[in-house]
Amino acid sequence: MFFELIQTSERSKARLGCIHTAHGDVHTPVFMPVGTNATVKGISVRDLREMSAEIILANTYHLYLRPGTKQIFSAGGVQKFMGWNGPMLTDSGGFQVWSLKQFRKISDEGVHFQSHLDGSRHLFTPESVMLAEREIGADIIMAFDECTPYPSTFEEAETSLRYTLNWTRRAKKWLDENPPILGYPQYFFGIVQGGMHLELRKKSIEALIKIAPDGYAMGGLSVGEPAELMYRIADFCTDYLPKNRARYVMGVGTPWNLLELISRGVDMCDCILPAKHAQDGLAYTSRGVLRYKNECFASDFDLPLDPDCDCYCCKNYSRAYLRHLFKTKEPLGWTLSAIHNLHFYLHLMQEVRAKLLSNDFEKWAEEEKQILAESCKK
């Protein structure tokens, strides 16, 4: 069994589960650190282990361009290539190709695009992307999809969805005919699209269920819509998604976004925010959002970013020092605060799972959301 549903809350749709892969187990709800180029920016695998990361996300588009997926296959798969011997997931590159500002042409066949690196021309088809994901060798591989922009009319979203469903069918067929090449199973996730149109989201799920992937992602969220709308779409989708399959919301979000989504039945999330905000001088803490670059923290020589945190950064460095590293643009500052932020997300997920197990997730989550979103002052 790939996904094991352990428990569903009696007070919300929140679920406790476990994903079993050849590289280890992943306990859900889970947050996946983003390692686009087969590296979580500035973070060593030792640090990832220490913060109890269970699964890392990499990106097919980026790895296809550099170093090339054949190269990663030669290394024995992305886990061996990056020295991370735990579970991994690859996004298909659908979102990246969709986001390209340069040339990009979508047809039934797939997407013709130009590399953002050197302008070279490439074609992604569902089949070629599945081959790339086989070569990269992540434990979970995402379907090649067409992300629906926000806002979109019903017709636009429907056309976009047609591509995604057609491509997902072809991807599944190709995978069935072309088994894994690295000696261990790869689980295939379909991606629910349909924009903000409930009817299309439902249609998308019904069609995907027939294709029978191993898990389901909700795509096209966090693309500019209000948070409340995102929650509503996720909430709607989880009502229709099979209970015995993992549900993954892609590219979301803040700690309080995660708590909202989890209470709506979401099992997996990923986001670049912890690393990005670290670079911006912002730390998530148990007392709220701390803008450690601010003057008022310059003399906090004995206070870590979060006194209640036991990450490597908080155990060894002060706010005053972190602020100094930020001001002097020292690379260690980014690494340390990214370690803290990622640890914060992963620790939050540990708490979520403990609260689910003891059946008091909802009340706790309600309070926690308020605290976490507040601005932490001096």
Added chain:
Amino acid sequence: MFFELIQTSERSKARLGCIHTAHGDVHTPVFMPVGTNATVKGISVRDLREMSAEIILANTYHLYLRPGTKQIFSAGGVQKFMGWNGPMLTDSGGFQVWSLKQFRKISDEGVHFQSHLDGSRHLFTPESVMLAEREIGADIIMAFDECTPYPSTFEEAETSLRYTLNWTRRAKKWLDENPPILGYPQYFFGIVQGGMHLELRKKSIEALIKIAPDGYAMGGLSVGEPAELMYRIADFCTDYLPKNRARYVMGVGTPWNLLELISRGVDMCDCILPAKHAQDGLAYTSRGVLRYKNECFASDFDLPLDPDCDCYCCKNYSRAYLRHLFKTKEPLGWTLSAIHNLHFYLHLMQEVRAKLLSNDFEKWAEEEKQILAESCKK
């Protein structure tokens, strides 16, 4: 006793010694990782400990500008500020002020200069710099000197030397009248100048000996002169420097430079090269210089930078992966290769000390210099 001379080789001027500080012992010959802004670029204190770093160098000019030396004093000194509870040395900022491309005016009083950050105007005098170094609180503090450019006429070098000697006298006087303020001793090093003129170097040493600092640095080296000339000047100086004091050559160099200087009686070195070359895609290895960014290493999935190295980078990551990180400009690549290069330097010093102890340094160093300077091919 601050500096303990343990042994001098019978076959060269190489020495084995130990520097005793309130923050621990430093075994010489020693290489000091550079931590200009109170951080060794991209490297955590855990990594510094793991690579057996014994002493870190920071810079008064940089810390005076950011975060300010009063701020570091409030933190309890630079060791507490940066979370490194080992020995430290601060350079005086003389070299940095001398290197400023913007406004800078030297007089008997000191140096008026403009900050490279915001153009603000400042005055460094020997007294103000000693106060700054008292506030920063390193275990070893350098005199404020005037670096002599290369090439310089005898007259130019003599004028420059006059500033340095005058300032060193005033610095020593100020220190004698103003004891340490952080509760532990700080040892004062004078800096030998005189350009490439042997007579002036001798005069510099004779004058410094009268001032009686705790140790001696050789400044104004590695400023564009040929390596052979640098070796000759250092060789000349160590003939005249007191045997019972530590000798430090500032800002040098490659691994083979270090072996040359050590055989000429030098005890301490520092250099930015290991970090800088890491950023340039170049690793020092036991088999020579490895340009790991080169295509020929792209498929070295099972080979670390140096198969004989036991640093964190070599124990966990391959050349192929390091090359990928370099090509994708990922910050982890710089950190990992800097860890390797620094570890390489520190490990080389460990070997030097072991060879000195067993009385076979010279033959080993002769062979090693050849190997290390070679280009490591596929």
